Amino acid sequence: MELICPAGTPAALRTAVEAGADAVYCGFRDETNARNFPGLNFSCEEMREGIAFAHRHDAKLLIAINTFPRAGDLGPWQRAVDNAAALGADAIILADIGLLAYAAERHPRLRLHLSVQAAAANADAVAFYVKEFGVKRVVLPRVLSVPEIAAMTGAVACETEVFAFGGLCVMTEGRCSLSSYATGKSPNMNGVCSPASHVSYGEENGYLVSRLGDFTIDRAAAGEPVGYPTLCKGRFKTSFGIGHIFEDPVSLDVRTLLPALRDAGVSALKIEGRQRSRAYVRSVVSAFRASLDALARGETAPQTTLTAITEGQSATCGAYLKTWR
Numbered sequence: 001m002e003l004i005c006p007a008g009t010p011a012a013l014r015t016a017v018e019a020g021a022d023a024v025y026c027g028f029r030d031e032t033n034a035r036n037f038p039g040l041n042f043s044c045e046e047m048r049e050g051i052a053f054a055h056r057h058d059a060k061l062l063i064a065i066n067t068f069p070r071a072g073d074l075g076p077w078q079r080a081v082d083n084a085a086a087l088g089a090d091a092i093i094l095a096d097i098g099l100l101a102y103a104a105e106r107h108p109r110l111r112l113h114l115s116v117q118a119a120a121a122n123a124d125a126v127a128f129y130v131k132e133f134g135v136k137r138v139v140l141p142r143v144l145s146v147p148e149i150a151a152m153t154g155a156v157a158c159e160t161e162v163f164a165f166g167g168l169c170v171m172t173e174g175r176c177s178l179s180s181y182a183t184g185k186s187p188n189m190n191g192v193c194s195p196a197s198h199v200s201y202g203e204e205n206g207y208l209v210s211r212l213g214d215f216t217i218d219r220a221a222a223g224e225p226v227g228y229p230t231l232c233k234g235r236f237k238t239s240f241g242i243g244h245i246f247e248d249p250v251s252l253d254v255r256t257l258l259p260a261l262r263d264a265g266v267s268a269l270k271i272e273g274r275q276r277s278r279a280y281v282r283s284v285v286s287a288f289r290a291s292l293d294a295l296a297r298g299e300t301a302p303q304t305t306l307t308a309i310t311e312g313q314s315a316t317c318g319a320y321l322k323t324w325r
Contacts (some may be wrong), residue, residue: 001209001261001262001265001267001268001269001273002022002023002060002161002267002269002291002293003020003021003022003268003269003285003288003289004021004022004023004024004025004161004268004269004271005019005021005024005025005271005281005284006024006025006049006069006166006271006272006273006274006276006281007025007026007274008026008027008035008037008040008041008274008275008276009023009040009041009042009275009278009282010046010049010050010085010279012165012274012276012277012278012281013026013053013061014052014053015282015285016281017053017054017059017283017286018057019058019281019282019286020285020287020288020289021059021285021288021289022059022060022268023054023059023062023090023268024050024054024059024060024061024062024063024153024270025061025063025064025093025131025270025274026041026042026043026047026050026061026062026063026064026136026274027040027041027063027064027065027274028039028041028042028043028044028047028063028065028080028083029042029043030076030080031067031076031189031190032065032067032076032077032080033066033067034064034066034067034117034187034188035201035274035275036067036190036192037195037196037275038190040275041274044083044087045085047061047063047084047087047089048087050087050088050167051088051090053062058304059079060090060091061089061090062091062092062093062113062257063080063082063084063089063091063093063292064092064093064115064117065077065084065092065093065094065099066093066094066095066115066117066188067081067096067117067188067189068095068096068117068149068188068189069094069096069098069099070189071163074098074102075190076313077096077099078099078102079301080104081094081099081102081103081106081107081110082107085103085106085110086109089110089112091110091111091112091113091136091137092110092111092112093113093114093115093139094114094115094118094186095114095115095116095117095118096113098296099242100112100114100129100132100133100135101132101133103133104132104133104134108134108197109134112133112134112135112136112219113135113136113137113138113139114126114129114135114137114138114139114144115139115141116139116141116163116196116304120140120141121140121141121143121144121301122152123151123155123156125153126138126152126156126158127156127157128262129159130156130157135158136158136159137158137159137160137161137267137268138156138158138159138160138161139161139162139163139270140161140162140163140237141281142161142163142169142252142304143246143319144162144262144319144320145319145320145321146257146260146264146320146321147264148262149162149261149264149266149320150264150265153265153266154265155262159267160266160267160268161266161267161268161269161270162254162266162268162269162270162320163252163254163269163270163271163272164252164253164254164255164263164269164270164271164288165252165253165254165255165271165272165273165284165288166250166251166252166271166272166273166276166284167251167252167272167273167311168250168251168252168316168318169232172256173193175252175289178231178232179193179194179212179230179231182194182198182212182213182231183195183198183210183212183213184213185198188219191286193230193232194212194230195227196280198212198213199211199212199228199229201226204219206221207220207221207223208220208222208224208226210226210227210229211229212230212231212234212302214230215231217229217230217231217233217234217235218234218235219228219235226310227249227312228249228311230315233248233249233286236267237288238308240295248312248314248316249310249311249312250310250312250314250315250316251306251309251311251312251314251316252272252311252315252316252318253306253310253315253316253317254269254317254320255287255288255291255301255315256317257321258291258292258295258301259295262295269288269292271285271288279309280309283306283309284309285307286304287304287306289306290302290304291304293317293323
């Protein structure tokens with residue numbers, strides 16, 4: 001299985017490649033990608049240099065153009081597709097049907113991957129993208145169990161890629177109405193989920209209160225760990241008590257499921273985290289490289305701990321096991 005790794009900066013790209021990434025995914029420094037944060041992403045020249053560096057080390061570079069264009073303002077997104085083709089990207093990752101049509105028509109030799117933002121969660125949906133636009137790979141949403149992934153892989157005429165480590169998303173993969181409602185900025189239009197400009201912390205009656213926009217997300221007692229205030233990982237008070245109703249603030253880690261995912265026919269494993277540090281990239285990529293190499297040799301994977309860089313210092317296999325179903 002191919003190891004697909006994140007890079008939010010040129011330095012992170014070099015780190016990912018040196019740590020053993022088979023491919024690295026990046027975005028341009030604008031709203032055409034879903035990690036449009038200050039200080040992240042690539043200019044065209046940086047992307048050109050990144051592609052050259054990756055290719056010198058026998059790795060691929062994929063460019064994520066995975067937000068949805070504004071009505072009447074397609075220019076930035078179409079330019080991003082044109083630039084990716086001109087720079088020699090190994091593939092582009094798209095979600096919008098109009099952009100897929102544009103890329104397929106203008107750049108027929110450019111390899112197209114379907115972003116998880118498209119939320120293609122069944123074989124009929126994937127078949128549409130393959131037939132109409134020649135999509136070569138689909139990134140599956142984080143809502144499918146391993147048997148469902150196996151069924152999908154056997155029913156579609158393209159490669160499948162699944163998330164292996166990092167953040168969890170319980171929404172329809174980026175189409176987060178909750179975050180949009182709270183901040184006025186859409187994850188899949190503006191490329192920001194719970195933007196830092198709308199996050200605040202304050203003390204009230206001995207509690208540390210975290211807010212997103214005008215909404216209180218959590219109240220933590222002294223010494224209690226405090227997560228980043230995203231709505232889907234907030235704590236809520238209900239008749240059942242106080243708890244994380246949607247999703248616990250923990251990280252996905254599927255290393256124990258690698259044999260099952262391989263047997264399910266998965267082609268690629270995706271590590272989440274273009275906004276993360278080089279230390280995060282190095283640690284996660286190295287751990288997964290060691291696990292995949294051991295799997296290929298028929299050996300037991302080394303039990304490297306990644307607890308220190310997981311959210312909440314805890315990990316889960318998420319929907320892949322569907323214990324909550």
